[in-house]
Amino acid sequence: MSQPITTTEIVIVDIDATTKEEATRMLAERLVAAGRVTDIDGYLQAVAKREEHFPTGIEGGIAIPHAQSDLVTTPSVAVATSKTGIDFGADDGPSTLIFLIAAPASGESAHLEILGSLARKVMHEDFCDALRAEKDPSAIAEIVTREVQK
Secondary structure, three states: OOOOOOOHHHEEOOOOOOOHHHHHHHHHHHHHHOOOEOOHHHHHHHHHHHHHHOOOEEOOOEEOOEEEEOOEOOOEEEEEEEEEEEOOOOOOOOEEEEEEEEEEOOOHHHHHHHHHHHHHHOOOHHHHHHHHHOOOHHHHHHHHHHHHOO
16 A cells, blocks of 8 residues: 555544434545545445444444445545544444544455454554544544554
8 A cells, every 4th residue: 555544634533423424424525535535425325335234333432434435546544533422333332433444346455454453453442542642633644554554
């Protein structure tokens, strides 16, 4: 992967969303603005379809909505932090860290590599705590890219 998977413009600190749909749309808007996704509605349909089969909220206040789509130009992870948390269907309550993974449909390995790497990192409290405490989008982008992109 030549480009970083997370950049400052696809990070939202203290996202102003109350539902998973709002949060996902706000992050997807950033991906479109950054030129990483070509059609927001088509991409959001792919994310919603994935969400129907399995909630993307996991224990520890984490959500990892994701989709592979032909509308994705660059493998990306858009990141949001939330003070109050947003319900993504996790058993232990709302998610305060949201990672929206966008992967090209043709890049099966990129999608699985990002998802696997991110899933391993969010098991580490220090990684999650560092992201939750950080208020600078560029620092969040740097941490995620350094720790998740191999």
